[in-house]
């Protein structure tokens with residue numbers, strides 16, 4: 091990512107400076123206390139974004155429109171900007187520190203609230219084309235599954251000891267598909283160092299299906315939704331109304347939640 095993009099997200103990161111600093115302090119404490127393997131520990135940064143607050147701040151307007159229009163690219167850019175930002179904080183606070191922080195260690199958890207439920211932002215699964223940028227849906231809980239674990243970060247090594255025996259930090263669930271960049275052999279994982287997070291699948295119907303149950307030429311279908319981290323802990327009451335904010339992954343036909351809240355009507 092170029093410097094322009096890093097500067098672009100700088101004002102957003104400044105808002106979360108305190109939270110970032112806390113995450114960083116914890117990391118540095120572990121590193122300086124020689125907690126084993128703490129150098130490669132994940133740094134999880136949570137961004138609680140509120141539409142109304144961002145819309146009111148003049149310097150946030152362009153960032154907000156990027157998040158709304160290209161949420162996945164924004165998360166990627168924000169993560170890279172956070173990496174540079176944290177690196178600078180590290181150098182500023184610990185000038186003699188030789189900590190080599192890798193991008194793969196930075197994990198952004200984004201929560202979004204107050205996205206207006208209007209024609210422009212609403213996700214309507216039976217309307218084509220469906221909205222693929224950040225969207226909101228008032229929905230009815232149809233079913234829910236058990237919690238399960240997803241991989242946030244895992245540490246891999248080459249059994250042939252290539253790359254001076256350097257470890258590879260890989261993020262996400264498809265980390266195991268990577269091979270050694272030197273010998274192209276399969277990497278082995280330090281399984282006890284795998285970092286995971288809670289996930290849960292639920293199925294919902296758009297609440298419009300209840301308001302107008304009979305629609306000619308349209309079939310109401312339920313939508314699979316992926317909840318993660320603390321969103322999995324929401325009280326699950328079948329038939330109740332929830333507000334869902336997130337993005338629709340059309341390839342996996344799954345809605346990835348950035349917010350999931352029960353509302354009383």
Ligand SMILES: [Zn+2]
Pocket residue numbers: 248249250251252253270271272273274275
């Ligand atoms: Zn190798």
